[in-house]
């Protein structure tokens with residue numbers, strides 16, 4: 001999955017995203033934002049903001065910047081901000097693998113359903129860690145494969161890997177492989193959404209012990 005094909009596939013889905021994927025992803029967005037316990041002073045960055053459907057779950061006074069590489073998804077996000085009169089929320093076109101923010105710029109950095117989609121998850125997580133303040137919070141909601149998942153599911157997901165470019169995401173993505181390079185100092189992992197297929201990962205931006 002290269003950037004061009006990601007942009008192309010989100011151009012295709014942006015028109016119906018909120019009524020389809022957006023509906024499935026909603027409980028995870030809501031739960032993750034409630035776990036964040038955002039304060040008035042928190043500066044939050046959300047990578048891969050998409051159509052901005054998570055924005056309604058943040059407190060009005062919390063300043064959230066959302067970035068995405070898809071101009072079509074961002075167009076929808078801008079409309080959502082205006083339509084729902086969302087305060088302190090903005091969006092920018094940017095690649096999460098090459099953020100233009102300074103080091104240690106944000107208290108909390110979030111990635112919702114983006115780690116399985118981006119071309120280089122290692123670059124994305126490195127950038128999330130770089131722009132997050134030391135001891136700040138990193139949150140992901142994503143489908144990862146865990147040791148405890150059923151064998152049948154793993155076989156199915158591995159079987160789908162050759163068509164991942166067409167699906168637009170990596171069906172088989174072991175968390176252990178991801179965290180071997182991400183080296184997240186994981187505080188909690190909880191399951192969410194239909195069939196508990198996705199996981200919310202909360203990490204502190206400090207070296208894992």
Ligand SMILES: C[S@@+](CC[C@H](N)C(=O)[O-])C[C@H]1O[C@@H](n2cnc3c(N)ncnc32)[C@H](O)[C@@H]1O
Nearest residue numbers: 048049050068069070073095096112113114118
């Ligand atoms: C499955 S959608 C999730 C959207 C949103 N986070 C949500 O919860 O509905 C994945 C989003 O990540 C974006 N994306 C993929 N790779 C990216 C990257 N490297 N940098 C920024 N955005 C990216 C896509 O354009 C798309 O909008």
